[in-house]
Amino acid sequence: MIELKNLTKKFKETVAVNDISLKIEDKEIFGLLGPNGAGKTTLLLIIVTVLRPTSGTAIINGFDVLTHPNEVRKQIGICFQDVKLDWSLNYREILNWHGKVCGLSKEIREKRIADLTKKLRLDEAGKKSVWKLSGGMRKKVEVSKILLQRPKVAIFDEPTSNLDPEMKNIIWEYIEAMRDEHGSTVLLATNQMEEADELCKKDRIAIINEGKLITIDSPVKLKDSIPGGDIIEVKTNKSADAIKGKILNIDHVVDVQLTDNEAYIYLNHSEKIAPHILQLFIENGFTINKFKMSEPSLEQVFFKYTKRSLL
Numbered sequence: 001m002i003e004l005k006n007l008t009k010k011f012k013e014t015v016a017v018n019d020i021s022l023k024i025e026d027k028e029i030f031g032l033l034g035p036n037g038a039g040k041t042t043l044l045l046i047i048v049t050v051l052r053p054t055s056g057t058a059i060i061n062g063f064d065v066l067t068h069p070n071e072v073r074k075q076i077g078i079c080f081q082d083v084k085l086d087w088s089l090n091y092r093e094i095l096n097w098h099g100k101v102c103g104l105s106k107e108i109r110e111k112r113i114a115d116l117t118k119k120l121r122l123d124e125a126g127k128k129s130v131w132k133l134s135g136g137m138r139k140k141v142e143v144s145k146i147l148l149q150r151p152k153v154a155i156f157d158e159p160t161s162n163l164d165p166e167m168k169n170i171i172w173e174y175i176e177a178m179r180d181e182h183g184s185t186v187l188l189a190t191n192q193m194e195e196a197d198e199l200c201k202k203d204r205i206a207i208i209n210e211g212k213l214i215t216i217d218s219p220v221k222l223k224d225s226i227p228g229g230d231i232i233e234v235k236t237n238k239s240a241d242a243i244k245g246k247i248l249n250i251d252h253v254v255d256v257q258l259t260d261n262e263a264y265i266y267l268n269h270s271e272k273i274a275p276h277i278l279q280l281f282i283e284n285g286f287t288i289n290k291f292k293m294s295e296p297s298l299e300q301v302f303f304k305y306t307k308r309s310l311l
């Protein structure tokens with residue numbers, strides 16, 4: 001649905017996007033994860049034909065941004081990071097106008113605006129023009145435009161920055177519904193790991209840093225790419241010293257560290273291996289007081305590839 005071919009964008013000496021090539025499939029929720037300044041917004045603005053690439057190109061649903069920008073615009077809807085709204089209008093006027101421009105009938109506009117008003121609590125804005133609203137409220141209006149539009153390709157640039165956890169969850173549900181119920185392809189830029197993790201769990205994430213594509217994979221595979229990234233913590237009635245060698249012999253176990261009655265087992269594929277570990281302890285007469293599994297965060301994945309933290 002989206003293909004980037006050696007996409008590069010320079011602003012004088014800054015290379016904001018550096019030779020990125022990738023393909024995004026139809027009905028994916030594809031995440032672009034990277035710290036501030038990584039080049040996410042620049043990349044999205046090229047896709048939506050606001051910026052021209054310095055070299056390379058982007059093809060959206062078969063249309064090239066360089067040769068067919070008008071057709072590209074018909075495929076897409078974008079929620080900007082820096083909210084772009086007509087400041088003199090109120091939220092209802094903005095949504096109604098946006099829906100009209102996108103060719104939605106009056107009936108559909110009214111139905112979707114009523115639903116968004118209720119679920120996103122937009123009516124708290126009342127009839128105030130958007131320049132009088134808080135940053136979070138403006139962001140909700142910006143996001144609502146795309147949720148109302150339901151474009152073929154929906155692009156969200158940090159859709160939940162400034163929003164509280166409850167509102168984040170509501171917006172995440174809407175974005176998932178765009179793919180699952182309305183058949184949209186979603187491209188999402190974020191610097192929040194939990195957002196990429198949650199929304200892209202069935203699909204893929206591209207990690208980008210300093211304009212470059214570092215890696216692309218599903219969140220699960222990215223986490224599995226850290227050797228010994230999963231941890232199983234077992235608390236028992238006695239030291240596991242006697243079975244340490246046996247634990248280390250289990251496939252995908254990378255390291256074992258012991259204290260008096262606790263074992264920390266570093267491994268991959270913990271969901272598959274955990275039953276074997278549990279069985280080993282029980283067979284050897286241990287009483288299990290605690291058995292806890294944890295997986296690495298995307299933050300650790302990001303650090304592995306870039307040697308820097310995300311924020």
Ligand SMILES: Nc1ncnc2c1ncn2[C@@H]1O[C@H](COP(=O)(O)OP(=O)(O)O)[C@@H](O)[C@H]1O
Pocket residue numbers: 011014015016034035036037038039040041042043
């Ligand atoms: N219009 C512009 N003029 C000059 N430099 C820019 C412009 N837009 C972005 N940049 C620079 O390009 C780099 C990438 O920025 P951006 O795409 O906004 O990253 P992100 O969205 O990942 O935070 C940054 O170094 C930023 O300062």
Ligand SMILES: [Mg+2]
Pocket residue numbers: 040041042081157
């Ligand atoms: Mg940005």
